[in-house]
Amino acid sequence: MGAAALQKYIGSLGGIGTSGVGSSSSYAPKELNKEVMPEKNVKTFKDVKGCDDAKQELVEVVEYLKNPSKCSFLLLLLDGLLLKLFVLCISLQGILLTGAPGTGKTLLAKAIAGEAGVPFFYRAGSEFEEMFVGVGARRVRSLFQAAKKKAPCIIFIDEIDAVGSTRKQWEGHTKKTLHQLLVEMDGFEQNEGIILMAATNLPDILDPALTRPGRFDRHIVVPNPDVRGRQEILELYLQDKPLADDVDVKAIARGTPGFNGADLANLVNIAAIKAAVDGGEKLTATELEFAKDRILMGTERKTMFISEESKKLTAYHESGHAIVAFNTEGAHPIHKATIMPRGSALGMVTQLPSSDETSVSQKQLLARLDVCMGGRVAEELIFGRDHITTGASSDLHSATELAHYMLLSWWITSNFVDFFQHEKQLHALANALLEYETLSAEEIKRILLPYREGQLPEQQEELEEDLVLA
Numbered sequence: 001m002g003a004a005a006l007q008k009y010i011g012s013l014g015g016i017g018t019s020g021v022g023s024s025s026s027y028a029p030k031e032l033n034k035e036v037m038p039e040k041n042v043k044t045f046k047d048v049k050g051c052d053d054a055k056q057e058l059v060e061v062v063e064y065l066k067n068p069s070k071c072s073f074l075l076l077l078l079d080g081l082l083l084k085l086f087v088l089c090i091s092l093q094g095i096l097l098t099g100a101p102g103t104g105k106t107l108l109a110k111a112i113a114g115e116a117g118v119p120f121f122y123r124a125g126s127e128f129e130e131m132f133v134g135v136g137a138r139r140v141r142s143l144f145q146a147a148k149k150k151a152p153c154i155i156f157i158d159e160i161d162a163v164g165s166t167r168k169q170w171e172g173h174t175k176k177t178l179h180q181l182l183v184e185m186d187g188f189e190q191n192e193g194i195i196l197m198a199a200t201n202l203p204d205i206l207d208p209a210l211t212r213p214g215r216f217d218r219h220i221v222v223p224n225p226d227v228r229g230r231q232e233i234l235e236l237y238l239q240d241k242p243l244a245d246d247v248d249v250k251a252i253a254r255g256t257p258g259f260n261g262a263d264l265a266n267l268v269n270i271a272a273i274k275a276a277v278d279g280g281e282k283l284t285a286t287e288l289e290f291a292k293d294r295i296l297m298g299t300e301r302k303t304m305f306i307s308e309e310s311k312k313l314t315a316y317h318e319s320g321h322a323i324v325a326f327n328t329e330g331a332h333p334i335h336k337a338t339i340m341p342r343g344s345a346l347g348m349v350t351q352l353p354s355s356d357e358t359s360v361s362q363k364q365l366l367a368r369l370d371v372c373m374g375g376r377v378a379e380e381l382i383f384g385r386d387h388i389t390t391g392a393s394s395d396l397h398s399a400t401e402l403a404h405y406m407l408l409s410w411w412i413t414s415n416f417v418d419f420f421q422h423e424k425q426l427h428a429l430a431n432a433l434l435e436y437e438t439l440s441a442e443e444i445k446r447i448l449l450p451y452r453e454g455q456l457p458e459q460q461e462e463l464e465e466d467l468v469l470a
Contacts, residue, residue: 036146038119038153043110049236050229050261051104054097054222058112061095061195065116065152094185094215096160096206097199099222102262105199108222109156112197119153121146125162128177136163136177144184144194152193160198165205178207185215224260226356227253233261237268244284252288255335257353259295267291293336296350298343306346312434313379314339314347317391319429320378321349323422325371326448330363337429338438346391347433365406372399381420382430425451 045055097105113120123143128136147155157163163177185196198216200206210216225233231253238249256264270291275283306314318337325331332351339347351371376392420426425448432439432447439447 036121036142038150039110039122041110041113041120043107044114045111047114047236048104048108048111049232050225051108051222052229054108054220055111057218057220058095058108061112062116065112065118065154065193065195093217094196094198096203096211096216096219097197097222098203098219099201100224100260101201102260103222103224104261105222106156106158107261109154109197109199112195113154116152116154119147119150121150121153121155123155123157125157125159125164128163134176137180140177140180140184147194153195155194155196157196157198159200160210161200161202161205164198164200164207164210166207167209178210182209182215224258227257230256230259230264233264234268237265238283241268241272242282244282246285247283247288248285252292255352256292257356263295267295270294293350296335297338297348298345301341301343304341306341310346311339312430313383313389314391315430315433316378316382316426317375318347318349319426319433320374320376320381321371321395322374322429322444323378323425323448324374325349325351325367326425326444327422328367328370330361330367331371332364332367334441334444336438336440337433337444339433340437345394362406365402369399369402372396372402377420378426381423382426422451 048055097108099105110120110122121143123139128139130136143155147153163181167175167178196216203211203219211219231249234249234252238247252267256267259267267288268291271283271287274287274290278287280287318339322334322337325334332353335350335352337347337349342348349371372395375395376388379388379392428447428451429439429444432443436443
């Protein structure tokens with residue numbers, strides 16, 4: 001009975017002992033026999049925020065898809081005769097969207113199809129590759145055959161680097177899928193009305209044959225949104241949420257430099273969950289600030305046991321980072337300092353640039369090095385060289401990588417600043433962290449400014465009272 005059952009099972013797979021042995025249909029995955037259908041798409045340009053320049057470049061693609069044979073004509077007066085010359089016909093073939101993860105490349109492609117009202121064929125690059133040689137090439141052929149029946153339409157291949165990376169001689173047998181894709185792109189006719197779009201985070205590794213003119217004719221970079229783009233994205237995600245009066249969307253946008261669309265969606269989602277768990281009826285600025293801190297610093301580990309000695313060392317370590325950032329020209333402003341364990345860290349100081357950065361100066365890089373080393377210097381200054389810990393290992397790693405980058409990029413001969421002329425500031429901030437665990441940028445300034453201006457802290461008790469109220 002066991003042998004019969006095994007034979008029946010093998011037969012159902014088209015294996016040994018069946019009539020289908022040797023035929024390609026026996027081993028073909030079932031999904032290959034299904035008709036390739038376009039995705040249901042309801043996205044339009046109004047759903048895409050924060051990348052206006054990229055949208056502007058793609059408006060003509062929408063026009064082309066609405067009327068693939070649309071041409072422009074030139075009226076020419078020659079020897080008294082008015083001649084109408086056929087001078088330009090829109091010809092588009094391949095569009096490559098590049099940019100960091102989460103900037104909205106896939107959403108942008110879907111929006112083009114939605115604006116033009118055409119079918120949208122979506123495939124991920126990894127879907128073409130299989131353990132059987134030739135399966136990927138067959139899927140490419142099936143995809144393009146289905147698209148030609150539905151033209152005008154869009155074919156979108158996400159993460160195209162999975163099949164389109166640079167070919168090497170020793171791995172040529174695994175690149176049949178790429179070869180088939182190149183052949184299909186060469187087979188396009190200008191009036192077929194098919195646009196091939198692709199997205200990747202790694203454009204540098206794509207094969208030159210794929211990115212040459214005539215295949216992917218246009219490369220469009222989808223960058224991280226600027227402050228205005230972040231505000232538009234936040235307004236989009238918050239439009240269906242009940243908001244409290246203290247929520248300032250502009251302030252949130254200014255306080256999230258470097259965040260992309262996915263980060264902002266995650267921020268709103270975390271804040272909404274926090275408000276629901278707390279039983280709030282509206283989304284407040286407190287929940288949004290909590291969500292931002294969770295993204296930047298990680299989840300609080302409130303139940304973790306930490307000895308008083310370790311807590312004190314962490315307080316001085318983080319105070320060292322904060323004081324160097326506070327007193328070093330070119331360092332990013334402090335966002336928050338905490339000795340509450342978050343993620344794998346026992347404490348941290350987070351900094352946010354005051355505005356969006358397009359380049360980094362030598363002064364800023366040197367300031368980053370100073371801030372990285374501030375924690376270790378504070379430990380050595382207060383506890384002695386024999387009592388420094390491995391808590392600065394990540395700081396040393398970051399500083400080493402940054403110094404290596406600086407030496408490779410250009411020769412740096414400037415001297416590092418003398419860190420600790422500010423021991424009184426160090427004690428004041430460390431004691432405040434030990435008492436309150438987490439301090440905002442405003443609270444840190446109120447503690448450190450009297451010392452920075454050369455004043456004696458006679459008002460220390462008043463400052464502590466202000467912190468309690470805050």
